[in-house]
Amino acid sequence: MLALSPARLLAIWESGVRRHPIDRALLLFALAEPARDPDTLADAPLGVRNAAIMALREACFGSPLPSWADCPACGERMEFELASSMLPPRPETPVDEIRIGDLRLTLPTSRHLLLALDADDAEDAAQRLLHACLLDPADDPASMADLLDAAGEAIDAADPWADLSLALSCPACGAPVSASLDIAAYLWDELDRHTQALLDDVHTLAGAYGWSEGEILALSDTRRAAYLERVSP
Numbered sequence: 072m073l074a075l076s077p078a079r080l081l082a083i084w085e086s087g088v089r090r091h092p093i094d095r096a097l098l099l100f101a102l103a104e105p106a107r108d109p110d111t112l113a114d115a116p117l118g119v120r121n122a123a124i125m126a127l128r129e130a131c132f133g134s135p136l137p138s139w140a141d142c143p144a145c146g147e148r149m150e151f152e153l154a155s156s157m158l159p160p161r162p163e164t165p166v167d168e169i170r171i172g173d174l175r176l177t178l179p180t181s182r183h184l185l186l187a188l189d190a191d192d193a194e195d196a197a198q199r200l201l202h203a204c205l206l207d208p209a210d211d212p213a214s215m216a217d218l219l220d221a222a223g224e225a226i227d228a229a230d231p232w233a234d235l236s237l238a239l240s241c242p243a244c245g246a247p248v249s250a251s252l253d254i255a256a257y258l259w260d261e262l263d264r265h266t267q268a269l270l271d272d273v274h275t276l277a278g279a280y281g282w283s284e285g286e287i288l289a290l291s292d293t294r295r296a297a298y299l300e301r302v303s304p
C-alpha cells in the first residue's frame with residue numbers, strides 16, 4: 072500500500088524526525104505537492120495544507136484512517152474509521168480575508184502558527200495567532216481575548232479544514248464528543264512506525280548477512296520478508 076520506496080521513506084524520516092511538528096507538517100506538505108513553490112508553503116492557509124497532507128496519506132496508506140477518541144464524561148474509548156468524506160466540505164472558492172466587526176484578518180497559515188510558538192498557554196497562543204492574522208497593522212484591538220470565540224467561528228466557516236474535528240456521540244453514555252484530527256501528526260506517526268520497522272529489518276539482515284543498508288533497502292518487500300523469515304523463523 073505504501074507508495075514510497077524504502078529508501079525514500081527513510082530519507083523523509085531522517086529529514087523530519089528532529090524538526091518541530093509545524094516544520095514536519097510543511098515537509099509533508101512539500102512531499103504532497105512537489106509542484107508548489109517551496110517558498111510559498113508556509114503562507115498557504117492551514118486548510119490547504121491539511122487537505123494536501125490528507126491526500127498524501129490516502130495515497131500512501133489508503134482510506135479510511137483508523138482513529139479513536141476518549142469520552143470526556145465516562146472515559147469510554149471509541150474506535151472508529153475516519154474517512155475524509157466524514158469531514159466538513161471545503162469551500163469551492165477560498166476566501167482571502169475574513170471580517171470580525173471592523174477587523175480584517177487573513178486565514179491562519181503555518182507561518183502564523185510559528186509566530187505563536189513561544190506562547191505561555193493555549194489562550195495566549197490563540198491570541199497571538201489572531202494578532203498575527205490581522206491584515207491592517209494599524210489595527211490593535213484592546214482585547215484579543217474578547218475576539219477569540221468570534222474569530223474561531225469565522226475561521227471555521229471560511230477554512231473548515233484548518234482545525235479538523237469530528238462530532239461524535241459516546242455509545243456508552245451518550246455524551247457529545249469532539250474528536251480532533253491533526254492529520255500531519257497522524258501521518259508522521261504512521262511514517263515513523265513504518266520507518267522503525269524498516270530499521271529493524273535492516274539491523275537484522277545486516278547482522279545476519281553482512282549486507283549494507285543500501286543493499287537491503289534495494290530488496291523488494293517480498294524478498295526482504297523471505298530473508299527475514301530465514302533469519303528469525
Ligand SMILES: [Zn+2]
Nearest residue numbers: 142145241244
Ligand atoms: Zn461516555
